[in-house]
Amino acid sequence: MAIQVVHFLHQDSPAWGVVHGRRVAPLSRRYDGTAGFVGEGLEEAWASTPAQASLELDTLHLLSPVSADRQFLCQGINYASHVRESGMDPDKIGFNTLFTKASSSLAPARADIVRPSHVRLLDYEVELGLVMRRPVTGPVEVTPDRLHEWLAGVTIVNDISARDVQLPQTQFYKGKSYRGFGPTGPFLLLLTPDEWRRWPELRMRLLVNGQLRQDAYCGDMIFKPHQTLTELSALHDLQAGDLIATGTPAGCAARAPGKLAMWMMRHVLSDATKWRLFIQKGLSNPAYLQPGDVITAAIRSDDGALDLGEQRNRVVAP
Template identity: 75%
Template sequence: MAVKVVRYSHAGEPHWGVVHDRRIAPLLCDGASTADFVTNGLEAAWRSTPGEATLALDGVTLLPPVTPDRQFLCQGINYASHVRESGMDPDKIGFNTLFTKAPSCLAAADADVLRPGHVHLLDYEIELGLVVRKPLTGALRVGPEQLHEFLAGVTIVNDISARDVQLPQAQFYKGKSYRSFGPVGPFLVLLNAEEWARWPELRMRLHVNGQPRQDTYCGDMIFKPHQTLTELSALHDLQPGDLIATGTPAGCAARAPGKLATWVFRHVLSERTKWQLFIKKGRSNPAYLQPGDIMTASIRTDDGAIELGEQRNRVVSA
């Protein structure tokens, strides 16, 4: 049975605990780093019982279950539905797009998202987050049935993106790394081998002000978790607690222009003029986030057996 782990602040100190219904069973492991919990606290979390739950979940301050000393790795254009809405063919995506976000952008599942004053095209991206279980310090081949060996659990990620920085400047890191642009949690959900096999059944939903924007199953992923772990292990080291955000489905505010507009952009307009028009048109798009908007994001299987909780984040002016 999946275990919901929470990182929280109580009496001014960070702690780890297991959630049973709406109460927390504290764990006696160091609360400083996700690496510490994954290395030293997993077995205790699996053994936790409801009788040990002594704290009300509503009486603590949520913290992101991934700490800023960990890597924040991301996949782009990794959902067929999102590829289509971006004006591309999923069958022609020949490589896994990988990038990073600054770990300092990590935020709690109920934290405000700060929109910088120069950003007008603020977008959302619900994603399934994978948390690494053990060091990967050399190239290896991970099979789909081995996820439980290399991953500790899953969590919700909202990859907030300043499109008027990311796209005109071709800077994913810069457009996605402002402080508060990475709400994560509320839980790190530990899965056993059988539950890991159900990751394609996880359904991602995101609403803005109660309006549905994204609603897709994780099975729409192009490059699967085992493939991404295999590729990353050949590229650089991964350590316990590192976070991999696996891409977002269709429904973002950003949309690809039509075929005629795309042709004009490529063959007639200068780069400067093209992006000026892109930003001008985007500012009239009501789907982009505005101060005061409330995002809610959830991931669960339809039968509720695996449930990652819900994020609720308000957009405010920085």
């Protein structure tokens, strides 16, 4: 059965524990970040029992289950619904879009999100995060039935994005890497080999001020986890504890313009004019995040057997 692991402050030091109901059983060792826990602490976590749960979950100061010394890799346009709302045809997505996000953007699941003073089009993206179990230092062929050999667990990621930086400047890294733009957790959910087969059943939901914005199953991914791991292994070294955010479904604040506007933007308008109009239109879109907004995000299976917890983040001014 899957277990929920938390990373938290205990007596002013980072610690790890296993959630049992609303209580937490602290692990006996102080594992060094996510790499240390994944490399040395999984056996102790799986052996945890409710009798060892001595702490109240609701009183703990939770940290991101992915520590800032890990790599933060991402997939873009990986859900057909999001591809369509971006003005593209999912059937014409012939390649996996991969990019990085600064690990310094990682934040706890209940941290405030500071909207930089120059950012006006702040967006949200709920995503399933994959956490590596072991290093990958050369090409490997990962199959769907062997995910448990390469991945330790899954977590919630909110890929906060400054669209007025990301899109006009065509810089995914810059527009998505401000500090605090990567709320992660609250739980790192460890799965059994059989449970790894259920990842497509995980349902992602994101609300802003109680209004449902995103609601989709992870099975709608275009490029599945085993395909992405296989492709990444030929490009890029991965280490235990590294995070891969697997893309977001429809429902973001950013929307593609209509077909006529798209044609005008591609064939008539200069880049400067195109992006000035994009920003002007975006400023009238109430879906973009404003200081005071509260984002809640959850990922779980419909039967509740696989539950990654819930994030709750408030947007604040600098």
